[in-house]
Amino acid sequence: MAVVGVAGAVWPLIDQMNPDASVLALASIEFDLSAIEEGQSVTIKWRGLPVFVRHRTSAEIEEAKAVPLNDLKDPETDEQRTKPGHEQWLIMIANCTHLGCVPVGEAGDFDGWFCPCHGSHYDTAGRIRKGPAPKNLVLPAYEFISDTLVQIG
């Protein structure tokens, strides 16, 4: 009983550190893609995190599709990285899955992203290819509301 009582008293003191209501309220945004030309990327802010929105060129899509899954540390096909019918759009949280730096675009050994902090290389589908990062760049939950409007979160 004493343990339960102490735990009940301590928990609010720990829970106060969790994301508060004002942070959670910003959990969903809409973004208009129409201004982004092919080969361009923008970084937008979602839940305080940077998010890459990249309009991929067809060469980049071909390059990503040609990679055999055996070569991948975190195997995912290009189709799993995009939405059907919108495969030119790559939308990913822009924090390296190693320790959270923002990778540099159109860089690295695989023409995708390169994280300067600890040397992780990502390919044109944002998949980890080399370096200490364990996972592919994380995809946020998002949906296409129309061809040019996307809702993230």
Added chain:
Amino acid sequence: MASHESTYTPGSAVEKWVDDRLPIIRWSKTHLMDYPTPKNLNYWWTFGAILALMLVVQIVTGIVLAMHYTPHVSMAFDSVEHIRRDVNGGRIIQAVHAVGASMFFAAVYIHIFRGLYFGSYKAPREILWILGVLIFVLMMATAFMGYVLPWGQMSFWAATVITNIFAAIPIVGDPVLQLLRGGFAVDNATLNRFFSLHYLLPFVIAAVVVLHIWALHVPGNSNPVGVEVKSSRDTVPFHPYYTMKDLFAVIVFFIPFAWFVFYAPDILGHPDNYIMANSQVTPTHIVPEWYFLPFYAILRAIDFNIFFIDSKLGGVIFFAGSILILFFLPWLDTSKVRSGNFRPMFRPFYWLFVVNFVLLAYLGAAPAEGIYVLLAKIATAYYFLYFLVILPLLGRLETPKPLPTSISESVLSKPHVGGAAPVAAE
């Protein structure tokens, strides 16, 4: 000290009255003045006093800085500049605090490496050593959170990278990460709690320092020959002999400290930290403060999966392990001989370890590419081999040189070279 009787006699009726109620003067005389100290301590032993003083310097300057600092994402950066430009004497006070962190770490590394060479961690001083490692860990946490407070680019990305280490914990990683940050990314909530904890931890350190000194005063100091004190002929009272020696060392130590503060207050920092934090752009080359570089090199040396452990978790395990392994050192080193001076096989491995540690620091600052990646792996391997293989084996394989029978004998048998104090090891 265990067999040491108090020699205090109250000099007045008031002192007698106090002594009967709270014998604090008696306690101080026993522990701060009469405390019997081996008479052969060299200057490597002065860093304990230097460190105690550095803690005081950091707390005093820190309290003053907190009177002018604003822990808010939109104002923190400007408030630090305000301290440096507008507050009376703020330029110097802020520099003392910032440079002081570096000097604190310089002193603690010398203190630790002295302990490693002279076997200061061996029985009966294991708890003394463990408390020391605990202080080191608390210092790192404090310094890291302090570095975040100016809210420059390096502050922000240091906070992002270091909190992300906790995300490597299987299953609970992400909830723990959000708990630590108070959000999905490092933001105002993070800055606020870091300020709170940065103010708290130095006082926790001070408390552990008290325990550290308590644990020191039970067996008494170790010494360069590593032979225990046998009689009062082996010791001198702490005051005036070591108070004066420590004071002299402090003055010498303060010369480079003052040089940095007055002439190059930013030279140990990084220019990117004079750009305000921006969560959308990472500086192209982020490096931690110099005193974290060896451990940072170990963290990123693991860029490959180890069985089911992915590279990120692997790096974190090695990073944490490189510090936690120090807690077990008293039991990893199997040699009965304390001082490296009497261990011919230990010495080259020890100095290679020192060089290797400096190399790790260099690699931590180098970009993560090419030959640096390979070298970091080799240096990381040696760091762990030293503790896990070399030290356990050496105790069995090595024939130590004959030990002097007492501290007095070792001092008297030295050829007289003019100076009264015995020279440093090596």
